Amino acid sequence: MFTGLSAFPLTPVTAAGIDEKGFVHILQRIVAAQADSAGVLGSTGSYAYLTREQRKRIAALAKQTLGKIPMMVCIGAVGTDEVLRLAEDAQQAGASALLLPALSYQKLNDDDVFGLFETVSQRVSQPVCIYDNPGTSHFEFSDALHGRIAALPGVKSVKIPGVPGQPEAARERVANLRRQLPAGVTIGVSGDAFAGLGLNAGCEAWYSVCGGLFPRTAKAITNAAARGDVAQVSALSERLNPLWDLFRRHGGSIRVIAAAAGIIGLTEIDCLPRPLRPLGAADVAEIKQVITSLELA
Numbered sequence: 001m002f003t004g005l006s007a008f009p010l011t012p013v014t015a016a017g018i019d020e021k022g023f024v025h026i027l028q029r030i031v032a033a034q035a036d037s038a039g040v041l042g043s044t045g046s047y048a049y050l051t052r053e054q055r056k057r058i059a060a061l062a063k064q065t066l067g068k069i070p071m072m073v074c075i076g077a078v079g080t081d082e083v084l085r086l087a088e089d090a091q092q093a094g095a096s097a098l099l100l101p102a103l104s105y106q107k108l109n110d111d112d113v114f115g116l117f118e119t120v121s122q123r124v125s126q127p128v129c130i131y132d133n134p135g136t137s138h139f140e141f142s143d144a145l146h147g148r149i150a151a152l153p154g155v156k157s158v159k160i161p162g163v164p165g166q167p168e169a170a171r172e173r174v175a176n177l178r179r180q181l182p183a184g185v186t187i188g189v190s191g192d193a194f195a196g197l198g199l200n201a202g203c204e205a206w207y208s209v210c211g212g213l214f215p216r217t218a219k220a221i222t223n224a225a226a227r228g229d230v231a232q233v234s235a236l237s238e239r240l241n242p243l244w245d246l247f248r249r250h251g252g253s254i255r256v257i258a259a260a261a262g263i264i265g266l267t268e269i270d271c272l273p274r275p276l277r278p279l280g281a282a283d284v285a286e287i288k289q290v291i292t293s294l295e296l297a
Contacts, residue, residue, distance in 0.1 A: 001070045001097055002129065002157035002186040003204045004036030005222040007211035010257050011045040011058055012271035018054055020061060022267030026213065027065040029266075033215035036205075036222070038066055039099060041074040043136050044209045044254050048076065048103070049273035055086065059093035070096035072129060076103045076137075080116055087124050098124060099159070101131035102139040110145050117149045127156040133190070134161060135252065147180030155185065159207045162191030163198045170194075170201040178202070192253065193244035196237025199225035209253040210243065213260055214296045242290045255279050256287060263288045264297045 007030045012019040030038050040062040041047040041055055050058070059073050073090035075098050077083045087098055100120060102113045121128060130149055132141045146158050158181065163170035174187060181187070188205030189198025195206045199222065206225075211218030217240070224232040247253045255272065259279050262269030270278040279287070291297055 001037055001072070001127065002188065004206075004226065005211050005215065005219050006037040006039050006072065006188065006205055006207045007033075007035040007215045007218065008039040008042045008044055008207060008209050009062075009212035010254075010261055010267075010271070011041065011047075011050070012258070012261060012267035013046060013049070013273040014268050014271055018050075018058065019267045019271060020057075022261070022271065023058065023061060024065050025266045026261065027062060030212065030215045031066060031069060033219050035069060035211060035215050035219060037070040037072060037096070038062065038212075039072045039074070039207060042099065042131075042207075042209075043133060044212060044257055045074065046254075046273050047074045048136075049276075052082075052086065052089065056089045056093065059090055059095065063094040072097040072099050074099040074101070074131065075120075076101040076131065078103055078105055080119055083116070083120060084123055087120060091124065091126055095126055097127045097129055097156070099129045099131045101133055101137045102141070103137050104139065108139050110142070110148075113139065113141075113145065114148055117152055117155065121152040121154045124154065127154050128152075129157040129159055129188070130155065131159050132161055133159070143177050143180045146177060147182075150181045150185045157186045157188055157205065159188045159190055160198075160203075162194035163189060163201055163203075165194070165197065167197060167200060170197040174198065174201040174203060192240075193247065195221060196233045200230045200233050209257060210240070213257055213266075217294075217296055240294065242294065243296075246287060246290060250279065250283070259284050259287050260291055260296075263291060
């Protein structure tokens, strides 16, 4: 469940509501590419903008479409009671794992976050993945806190936001974290531009936004990592530098991925939940050029 390519799909939202047809089309690409798992309702899945009922529906659609591919569902919410309700919904929908961020309005401290994971781990039956995403949650996990949480029953993976940009530093980063974790808890890299570095540094999984829309491309990278082909992992990841550059320039992946889903005909170009706004025509044209040149569609 917590190794290889975990593809994180976009949840397309149009003026009419959730674009269920578009969402299913996105998931069908993940199925066709034989991703190792799928992570629905992550940050690019817009979990923070959706109601509980919408999230239940998305999880149900995903399970129906993904078939035998294991499904991880994000259960992030500001309040612990709501997190527990979302966890129950996800488990009833057939989730194989639960993805939990430290989401807040008031600033959280380490004991607050540990208490959240402790409560959830005591109340759920499916394994939990720590969702370390300071760019959206604004909480910084220390390696020591990762280790403290990972010792809880049922916590099986840590989704880190990236690694340093040099191979030696990346290996040191992953090794330092691993020393804090119990045996059997995996490390998954996100921050797609760092995926190659993270996989070559020893991360067992890639929790991938790119894999949510372009899963064949992402699967080739994780397949190379599974073979221990460091050079191929680096080459395939570096080939995608124009895509990574778009992510950086537009403040993250969601606006780029939403536009890309529209460009390749899976949903509308404007498929972001408000108040998020779509990119303009010039940016969409550039994204189309990158998709075409990289043969991603």
